[in-house]
Amino acid sequence: VKAMTIELYEDRSDVTITAYVLDDSRELLAGKRRPAVIICPGGGYMFCSDREAEPVAIRFAAMGYHAFVLRYTVHSQGGGGVYPKPLLDLAEAFVLINEHAAEWHVDTERIAICGFSAGGHNCAMYSVYWHDSAVTGLLDVDPKTLRPVACILGYPIIDLGLRVDDPALRTAHESLMTAYLGTSEPSSEMLDAVNPAKHVTAQTPPTFLWGTASDSLLPIENTLTMARALAGVGVPFEVHVFEQGPHGLALADQATAYSIKEVDADAGKWVGLAEEWLKKRLALSLEEESAWAAMAKGDHGFQRT
Amino acid sequence: VKAMTIELYEDRSDVTITAYVLDDSRELLAGKRRPAVIICPGGGYMFCSDREAEPVAIRFAAMGYHAFVLRYTVHSQGGGGVYPKPLLDLAEAFVLINEHAAEWHVDTERIAICGFSAGGHNCAMYSVYWHDSAVTGLLDVDPKTLRPVACILGYPIIDLGLRVDDPALRTAHESLMTAYLGTSEPSSEMLDAVNPAKHVTAQTPPTFLWGTASDSLLPIENTLTMARALAGVGVPFEVHVFEQGPHGLALADQATAYSIKEVDADAGKWVGLAEEWLKKRLALSLEEESAWAAMAKGDHGFQRT
Numbered sequence: 001v002k003a004m005t006i007e008l009y010e011d012r013s014d015v016t017i018t019a020y021v022l023d024d025s026r027e028l029l030a031g032k033r034r035p036a037v038i039i040c041p042g043g044g045y046m047f048c049s050d051r052e053a054e055p056v057a058i059r060f061a062a063m064g065y066h067a068f069v070l071r072y073t074v075h076s077q078g079g080g081g082v083y084p085k086p087l088l089d090l091a092e093a094f095v096l097i098n099e100h101a102a103e104w105h106v107d108t109e110r111i112a113i114c115g116f117s118a119g120g121h122n123c124a125m126y127s128v129y130w131h132d133s134a135v136t137g138l139l140d141v142d143p144k145t146l147r148p149v150a151c152i153l154g155y156p157i158i159d160l161g162l163r164v165d166d167p168a169l170r171t172a173h174e175s176l177m178t179a180y181l182g183t184s185e186p187s188s189e190m191l192d193a194v195n196p197a198k199h200v201t202a203q204t205p206p207t208f209l210w211g212t213a214s215d216s217l218l219p220i221e222n223t224l225t226m227a228r229a230l231a232g233v234g235v236p237f238e239v240h241v242f243e244q245g246p247h248g249l250a251l252a253d254q255a256t257a258y259s260i261k262e263v264d265a266d267a268g269k270w271v272g273l274a275e276e277w278l279k280k281r282l283a284l285s286l287e288e289e290s291a292w293a294a295m296a297k298g299d300h301g302f303q304r305t
Numbered sequence: 306v307k308a309m310t311i312e313l314y315e316d317r318s319d320v321t322i323t324a325y326v327l328d329d330s331r332e333l334l335a336g337k338r339r340p341a342v343i344i345c346p347g348g349g350y351m352f353c354s355d356r357e358a359e360p361v362a363i364r365f366a367a368m369g370y371h372a373f374v375l376r377y378t379v380h381s382q383g384g385g386g387v388y389p390k391p392l393l394d395l396a397e398a399f400v401l402i403n404e405h406a407a408e409w410h411v412d413t414e415r416i417a418i419c420g421f422s423a424g425g426h427n428c429a430m431y432s433v434y435w436h437d438s439a440v441t442g443l444l445d446v447d448p449k450t451l452r453p454v455a456c457i458l459g460y461p462i463i464d465l466g467l468r469v470d471d472p473a474l475r476t477a478h479e480s481l482m483t484a485y486l487g488t489s490e491p492s493s494e495m496l497d498a499v500n501p502a503k504h505v506t507a508q509t510p511p512t513f514l515w516g517t518a519s520d521s522l523l524p525i526e527n528t529l530t531m532a533r534a535l536a537g538v539g540v541p542f543e544v545h546v547f548e549q550g551p552h553g554l555a556l557a558d559q560a561t562a563y564s565i566k567e568v569d570a571d572a573g574k575w576v577g578l579a580e581e582w583l584k585k586r587l588a589l590s591l592e593e594e595s596a597w598a599a600m601a602k603g604d605h606g607f608q609r610t
Contacts, residue, residue, distance in 0.1 A: 059367040
């Protein structure tokens, strides 16, 4: 694997892509291009959580896909709201990957996105806005290079306007709105603009959503709202809501856990389900004839040169 | 992840360790050491197959373990038999990892080994010989740093003396014996010495074995012979023999496949079974209190510095 971190902008060190580019081998894809997954970690637009970064990328790499972690623009002291920068960062990530596609053997027509919590919001926003002139107009590229082929959303924030009654959660919610929009009292027009469920179209990619019904930090209504919107437009989607589990489970296994509280065998089933679902869009281009048969015929080099 | 290839000997470029060292993070293990898995790919002691190398390492890395691929000594033109070099290469891999343990955050008391086919033979040999003076006598280290805590064997070669009736397979079998022992007609004493099933002791680590009953290249008797030997001595072991599937399935999914013939959903279940089994020996040291709770108390730094 080639693992490297690249700054997305010349004049800023805070927005980076960490690439996990799988090695090519004559025994595997033999020069054929691999699909890729871009991961947006969560963190309330205030940071990008390591728990939803490298271990998730490695899990997608284990499925046979190149993986990229995008550390998008997050709120900094006195910086105002970050919107729409995180959305544009994701577009820039597509541009960067397209630029390196030949070198990295990336199948640029099959790039999926995967986000968690606020990163899920960013991916959902991208899903509905990637073809909008507000995004494409800023980039000197063919808009179709920006198209995500599939979207995976883990316990995503969808509707910032959802009522928050619990006073303890209200603070977190206001911090989120301030981080993203620069104000804890955004207008309803603004809330609508940043609610991806309101902007789903036929151009929105097939989407896999998962979360836990018992999430006490972010209501599962967010996930269900997005699912309803996708259903309304006829975009293919899949939803898995597990009964139990806190917010922020990531892979829900030890690889993404700080404590035993972030491990949940039930919720962890989302990974296998997403793996099967992703294969419908990202399956690798395998040969028909076995490696052994190819070797016997001599048109395949097994030995290391 | 830090990915790098290191030559194991100063004067040879053919024996290497490719390391996949996971990043430390305050949100994950926060400086605590991780267990590791060393992988020996197969290839009949004539090459080391890429299909049983990086993708397998990445799958173990996805479980939360550091992973290392050992490309051990294989047969070269006119080079005679490689035995016992591959065995000693594995011991040297333990030495190298121990030397870098602090830098890489490796829990050196919990290093597992995993091999496929000929690589499985090498791991099984190491399992029974790691504490033998033939190994320890050559290395200036505390023998207990060489101890494997667990061993995973995929369709391993165990008994080179098993009868091969099929003439088509006889050639492959003779090549294997020549590559490993330097002769296609080894003595029975030699065959016994390199049959790990004959040398199992209480010092042999817990072992997980898997293969397919329909393997037409290497009889499943090899796997069963090793399992019987482990049972005889009371070493903990687990065996999964799937009814169907060719030799060399590796992960049996697209990540290790050249063609659709190397994909098998049934046999692919070995990975999840091995993951659960490994956790009994290698489970990460997670905290009791959640990351959120630790953050709220301020004894845990979430934001990137």
